Amino acid sequence: MKIERPKSKQPIPENAKKVFKGVLFDVYQWEQNLFNGTKTIFEKAKRPDTVVIFPILPDGRILLLEQEQPGRIPSFDTPGGRIEEGEDVLSAAKREMLEETGYEAEKFILLDAQQPINKVDWAVYTFIAKGLRKVGEINPDAGEKIKLYPVNFDKLLDTVTAENFYSPEPMIKFLEVKYNSEKRKELEELFKPLA
Numbered sequence: 001m002k003i004e005r006p007k008s009k010q011p012i013p014e015n016a017k018k019v020f021k022g023v024l025f026d027v028y029q030w031e032q033n034l035f036n037g038t039k040t041i042f043e044k045a046k047r048p049d050t051v052v053i054f055p056i057l058p059d060g061r062i063l064l065l066e067q068e069q070p071g072r073i074p075s076f077d078t079p080g081g082r083i084e085e086g087e088d089v090l091s092a093a094k095r096e097m098l099e100e101t102g103y104e105a106e107k108f109i110l111l112d113a114q115q116p117i118n119k120v121d122w123a124v125y126t127f128i129a130k131g132l133r134k135v136g137e138i139n140p141d142a143g144e145k146i147k148l149y150p151v152n153f154d155k156l157l158d159t160v161t162a163e164n165f166y167s168p169e170p171m172i173k174f175l176e177v178k179y180n181s182e183k184r185k186e187l188e189e190l191f192k193p194l195a
Contacts, residue, residue: 019043045119053080053129054156062156064159080096
């Protein structure tokens, strides 16, 4: 599956200079011409792209996570995480789902790909995974405590749009679905398990 990286609405220009290298974020700056003929310094952060996965169990329930991480209040989330350097998007989705759920999937469907924040060069790829089979145990990173939280479609909509859901990227799509019956039917169809 060839997956195009979504374009930023404000790309980092080629002449930008990296002024900070962090563990997760790098910061770039460049001189920008303004409409009145003056110049100023613009800047933008860059971070590794991430994957978000909605795994569908054979009984139709969706696997979410109850998750804790140091310095973060406990929350609900989807399996997912950073794409490692040199890793392709789909391989990252498969790896993250296996690590955080112990499941593999027969089919991955790209639901969405976006750069959700203008001032951060960061793409988020959202997948639906179907045809799940349990192949191992949860193997979280050292900074994660994870418990599987399977939900039906109605509970999914309530959980993803709640205040204690950690990943905001899919929230807008799910809010639209929650209040638009046509969009809901479309998404319910996508979330059906493999026959």
